[in-house]
Amino acid sequence: MTLTMRPATRAELPAIVALLWDDETARHREDPREPLDPRYLAAFDAIAADPNQILVAAERDGRLVGTMQLSFLPGLSFRGAWRMQIEAVRIARDVRGQRLGEQMIRWAVDQARARDCKLIQLTSTATRTAAHRFYARLGFVQSHVGMKLHLRD
Amino acid sequence: MTLTMRPATRAELPAIVALLWDDETARHREDPREPLDPRYLAAFDAIAADPNQILVAAERDGRLVGTMQLSFLPGLSFRGAWRMQIEAVRIARDVRGQRLGEQMIRWAVDQARARDCKLIQLTSTATRTAAHRFYARLGFVQSHVGMKLHLRD
Numbered sequence: 001m002t003l004t005m006r007p008a009t010r011a012e013l014p015a016i017v018a019l020l021w022d023d024e025t026a027r028h029r030e031d032p033r034e035p036l037d038p039r040y041l042a043a044f045d046a047i048a049a050d051p052n053q054i055l056v057a058a059e060r061d062g063r064l065v066g067t068m069q070l071s072f073l074p075g076l077s078f079r080g081a082w083r084m085q086i087e088a089v090r091i092a093r094d095v096r097g098q099r100l101g102e103q104m105i106r107w108a109v110d111q112a113r114a115r116d117c118k119l120i121q122l123t124s125t126a127t128r129t130a131a132h133r134f135y136a137r138l139g140f141v142q143s144h145v146g147m148k149l150h151l152r153d
Numbered sequence: 154m155t156l157t158m159r160p161a162t163r164a165e166l167p168a169i170v171a172l173l174w175d176d177e178t179a180r181h182r183e184d185p186r187e188p189l190d191p192r193y194l195a196a197f198d199a200i201a202a203d204p205n206q207i208l209v210a211a212e213r214d215g216r217l218v219g220t221m222q223l224s225f226l227p228g229l230s231f232r233g234a235w236r237m238q239i240e241a242v243r244i245a246r247d248v249r250g251q252r253l254g255e256q257m258i259r260w261a262v263d264q265a266r267a268r269d270c271k272l273i274q275l276t277s278t279a280t281r282t283a284a285h286r287f288y289a290r291l292g293f294v295q296s297h298v299g300m301k302l303h304l305r306d
Binding site: 109 | 196229273275292
């Protein structure tokens with residue numbers, strides 16, 4: 001069964017929010033109930049309208065089994081290099097451990113190369129050590145610390 | 154002497170690249186010689202054309218003394234929250250230690266609030282421990298690890 005990556009549709013948004021929610025770190029901050037919080041729809045529209053953002057749906061056998069957001073960021077560093085940033089990676093709970101995440105990240109790498117990005121960056125919650133090992137196996141180097149300032153609840 | 158933050162102009166690009174270059178971590182990867190590598194100009198134009206990107210010039214007494222790049226990123230996480238990302242922060246070597254960086258970051262926080270961002274995020278090279286302490290003093294929490302995959306030299 002092949003895994004297919006493509007931009008998510010608006011109709012898939014409830015399923016994608018459910019994937020984001022089904023996670024020990026994110027559960028308290030997401031709300032998958034339908035009708036969805038309209039802020040999710042506004043965010044989807046902002047992403048879809050921006051050619052430098054892709055909300056990815058990973059589909060297998062007609063079912064949405066994964067998601068991630070890819071951002072293409074212009075910058076002066078590295079002599080004006082573009083970079084890709086990966087956020088909000090999720091795999092459906094019942095299909096974890098089947099290397100679908102690896103296929104998703106390899107597809108993301110292909111997209112980054114196709115747009116001539118010099119590097120791909122991501123941050124991962126410090127306690128997600130299994131995720132750090134996963135990305136390290138794919139060649140990512142843990143060279144930075146990630147810091148956040150929350151402005152509101 | 155007041156520090157003023159505003160979008161950088163294209164004419165300031167050589168001075169900004171010189172700031173990026175004058176840094177122990179970045180020196181080997183930037184080239185401040187004029188005429189500038191045209192990739193810097195292309196990057197400037199990509200940033201200037203995108204309403205979600207700001208290349209900031211910090212000016213004091215008619216002189217460019219600092220720079221940073223602010224990115225406004227839409228996303229589904231946190232119920233569709235926008236976030237600000239800060240990259241490529243630099244202060245001119247001879248004016249470091251005067252709390253100009255603090256003024257720049259506080260200005261960035263104001264911009265993030267004005268655009269209703271829920272959080273601000275940044276990564277910092279793991280060895281820049283003084284920078285980590287600086288951001289911690291401003292309220293940033295080191296909750297994540299930052300990983301990079303370089304695709305080409």
